[in-house]
Amino acid sequence: MIKVGMIIGxxxxxxxxxxxxxxSDVYKAKDHKLNRFVAVKVLKQEFSENANFVSKFRxxxxxxxxxxxxxxxxxxxxxxxxxxxxxxxxLVEGITLKKYIEKKARLSVKEAVSIAIQVSMGIEAAHNNHxxxxxxxxxxxxxxxxxxxxxxxxxxxKAATSNTITSNVMGSVHYTSPEQARGGYSDExxxxxxxxxxxxxxLTGRVPFNGETTVAIAIxxxxxxxxxxxxxxxxxxxxxxxIVFKCCQKxxxxxxxxxxxxIVDLKRSLMTPDEDFVKVxxxxxxxxxxxxxxxxxxxxxxxxxxxxxxxxxxxLRREKDVQRNAGRRYAVEEExxxxxxxxxxxEYEYYEEDEEDDDEDDExxxxxxxxxxTILAVLAAVLIGCVVLFLVGRAFGLFEFDFPKQEKEExxxxxxxxxxxxxxxxxxxxxxxxxxxxxxxxxxxxIQYQESAEYEQGIVMNSSVNPGTMxxxxxxxxxxxxxxxxxxxxxxxxxxxxxxxxxxxxQKGFVVNETEGYDQYIKEGSIIxxxxxAGTKAPAGTAVTIRISKGVENAxxxxxxxxxxxxxxxxxxxxxxxxxxxxxxxxxxxxxxLSGLVCYQSxxxxxxxxxxxxxxxxxxxxxxxxxxxxxxxxxxxTQEEDPKYKAGTLVTVTLTADDGTQLLSTQSSDFxxxxxxxxxxxxxxGVILLQYQNVTxxxxxxxxxxxxxxxxxxxEDKEVRRVVNFVQE
Numbered sequence: 001m002i003k004v005g006m007i008i009g010x011x012x013x014x015x016x017x018x019x020x021x022x023x024s025d026v027y028k029a030k031d032h033k034l035n036r037f038v039a040v041k042v043l044k045q046e047f048s049e050n051a052n053f054v055s056k057f058r059x060x061x062x063x064x065x066x067x068x069x070x071x072x073x074x075x076x077x078x079x080x081x082x083x084x085x086x087x088x089x090x091l092v093e094g095i096t097l098k099k100y101i102e103k104k105a106r107l108s109v110k111e112a113v114s115i116a117i118q119v120s121m122g123i124e125a126a127h128n129n130h131x132x133x134x135x136x137x138x139x140x141x142x143x144x145x146x147x148x149x150x151x152x153x154x155x156x157x158k159a160a161t162s163n164t165i166t167s168n169v170m171g172s173v174h175y176t177s178p179e180q181a182r183g184g185y186s187d188e189x190x191x192x193x194x195x196x197x198x199x200x201x202x203l204t205g206r207v208p209f210n211g212e213t214t215v216a217i218a219i220x221x222x223x224x225x226x227x228x229x230x231x232x233x234x235x236x237x238x239x240x241x242x243i244v245f246k247c248c249q250k251x252x253x254x255x256x257x258x259x260x261x262x263i264v265d266l267k268r269s270l271m272t273p274d275e276d277f278v279k280v281x282x283x284x285x286x287x288x289x290x291x292x293x294x295x296x297x298x299x300x301x302x303x304x305x306x307x308x309x310x311x312x313x314x315x316l317r318r319e320k321d322v323q324r325n326a327g328r329r330y331a332v333e334e335e336x337x338x339x340x341x342x343x344x345x346x347e348y349e350y351y352e353e354d355e356e357d358d359d360e361d362d363e364x365x366x367x368x369x370x371x372x373x374t375i376l377a378v379l380a381a382v383l384i385g386c387v388v389l390f391l392v393g394r395a396f397g398l399f400e401f402d403f404p405k406q407e408k409e410e411x412x413x414x415x416x417x418x419x420x421x422x423x424x425x426x427x428x429x430x431x432x433x434x435x436x437x438x439x440x441x442x443x444x445x446x447i448q449y450q451e452s453a454e455y456e457q458g459i460v461m462n463s464s465v466n467p468g469t470m471x472x473x474x475x476x477x478x479x480x481x482x483x484x485x486x487x488x489x490x491x492x493x494x495x496x497x498x499x500x501x502x503x504x505x506x507q508k509g510f511v512v513n514e515t516e517g518y519d520q521y522i523k524e525g526s527i528i529x530x531x532x533x534a535g536t537k538a539p540a541g542t543a544v545t546i547r548i549s550k551g552v553e554n555a556x557x558x559x560x561x562x563x564x565x566x567x568x569x570x571x572x573x574x575x576x577x578x579x580x581x582x583x584x585x586x587x588x589x590x591x592x593x594l595s596g597l598v599c600y601q602s603x604x605x606x607x608x609x610x611x612x613x614x615x616x617x618x619x620x621x622x623x624x625x626x627x628x629x630x631x632x633x634x635x636x637x638t639q640e641e642d643p644k645y646k647a648g649t650l651v652t653v654t655l656t657a658d659d660g661t662q663l664l665s666t667q668s669s670d671f672x673x674x675x676x677x678x679x680x681x682x683x684x685x686g687v688i689l690l691q692y693q694n695v696t697x698x699x700x701x702x703x704x705x706x707x708x709x710x711x712x713x714x715x716e717d718k719e720v721r722r723v724v725n726f727v728q729e
């Protein structure tokens with residue numbers, strides 16, 4: 001078990017817990033070999049005990065460790081110690097894209113596209129190294145304090161999907177591709193779909209598909225058309241809308257085929273947002289008839305022979321498949337896809353062993369008859385396989401397609417129609433009673449909340465099916481439920497167990513975020529605090545953060561909040577808490593109200609650390625001042641500036657910023673002076689001063705009467721001033 005203060009891998013000192021997820025916990029640590037702070041992700045115990053999961057996780061994590069890209073949270077190390085499996089990653093100080101969207105409600109089009117470009121570049125680097133993320137979502141995208149966008153959690157996603165891990169999938173199912181929702185094989189185009197959903201959320205502030213359960217959401221990804229983001233935000237340009245649509249096509253073949261293609265269109269949309277340039281592949285064209293090549297004919301022949309020779313084994317396997325549950329079948333199919341090369345080698349050996357028998361059979365047919373027989377055998381085998389798979393899928397409720405009317409009529413003639421029930425009156429009734437009644441009718445209630453001053457909280461306002469309508473059993477019935485005039489009341493879960501609290505919150509339509517902490521009064525596994533507090537009202541879907549007790553930790557002390565106090569008070573607070581004040585640094589901070597006050601502390605407020613732990617903190621110098629640069633050449637005085645100037649004159653050139661800072665001082669008789677690259681200028685304007693002497697030579701003129709008039713030479717000091725505007729960095 002990981003504890004604060006312990007050292008793993010003989011170099012990483014665990015400092016504090018900074019996050020938790022469904023499969024792992026994340027800690028801030030110090031790498032004593034390289035003297036830098038890192039993030040250490042540790043697998044939770046239940047996954048560490050799964051040998052198959054650990055094996056796949058380590059392989060993927062080691063592959064991810066080879067990725068180095070500015071838009072990826074780089075993996076430094078992978079290790080295991082005393083049954084603890086961990087990955088060491090780059091520590092990024094910042095905020096997740098999910099929290100950033102929640103903070104701003106929705107992003108501007110330009111900002112959303114810019115973020116999407118950076119995310120795409122990071123994923124492209126992974127795809128080029130044959131690494132597929134499989135869990136792209138705003139929670140796995142971090143925006144650093146410097147504004148750099150980074151993708152994290154490479155490696156852990158494939159291990160999870162390969163082992164059909166189902167815990168903590170509520171957040172991921174909103175972004176999953178149709179092929180992943182079916183449990184099938186996923187590739188680079190699955191990441192493109194998930195990125196498209198992420199773009200939809202950035203642009204609109206909401207996900208395209210929502211529901212009460214993960215299954216309901218997954219079915220929507222498979223069956224329902226992607227809504228247009230312009231339905232929610234009308235000012236979204238057509239090019240951006242079409243990019244989202246192309247990313248989120250149901251068929252992978254109709255999406256962008258690579259991240260490179262997507263990046264090209266995203267960059268073009270920044271320049272010409274209102275141009276309709278995005279091209280979606282025509283499904284009719286893709287499905288057009290094409291000629292079978294000789295090589296494909298050989299492959300069909302081999303597959304037919306293989307099926308004939310193993311007909312009995314496949315018959316037994318079909319009977320077993322009927323007994324399997326759908327989820328496991330999909331997981332097996334995915335593993336079979338991943339082992340495709342091994343299967344090809346097996347088939348090759350099989351054909352080699354039976355080569356003599358095949359030759360004897362070939363001699364008994366003419367070439368034309370043999371080809372016709374092979375094609376008919378393949379068609380028969382494919383038809384039988386499709387019928388069996390369809391019947392098995394329908395038995396488990398996996399195939400619910402909205403066929404065109406004509407196809408439905410043909411199907412109902414061949415297959416027995418599902419029993420129908422009459423829809424009951426639900427409007428005005430309590431949602432708990434309605435759910436029970438619908439379930440008793442073998443209908444599936446799907447609940448969405450909406451504020452209303454007309455209906456009391458928890459009362460059904462509308463239904464997607466009118467009362468008296470005859471509908472098939474198993475149909476989803478969408479119920480619109482009143483959340484009251486001011487939202488849903490947040491239930492009181494402080495003091496109850498985690499399971500009870502999560503269940504209570506999710507029943508009210510809230511999303512639950514969890515953190516952990518020690519408490520001497522609340523027993524381990526129960527809830528210490530909640531935010532928003534009990535009794536307040538919030539719209540359905542709001543995130544409620546609960547803090548789970550880890551019990552009493554006598555050897556630890558709680559880190560106080562020293563933010564927004566001066567250095568002396570921060571020092572006093574740390575000493576009173578039994579901690580030692582550490583290094584004090586001065587940094588710029590965007591919040592002007594923090595000037596002269598603490599703006600950063602090295603340990604999170606409320607976390608528990610060893611008594612005497614050194615806590616570093618920073619004092620704000622105020623917002624960082626804008627800086628400018630000068631990147632120009634300097635020409636000689638022009639005729640307008642000085643008609644008497646002569647080329648070759650020695651000129652003293654001085655460049656001075658308006659704050660008095662001298663940026664350049666030189667002498668030259670050769671103009672123009674080459675381009676200067678001066679950065680870090682603190683003001684936006686300055687003056688170029690050219691100083692030189694205009695020299696007039698002495699001259700003599702002979703008059704008509706023979707006399708000579710002599711003009712003495714002269715020297716005139718000259719200054720030319722030019723006001724210059726610097727470019728902001």
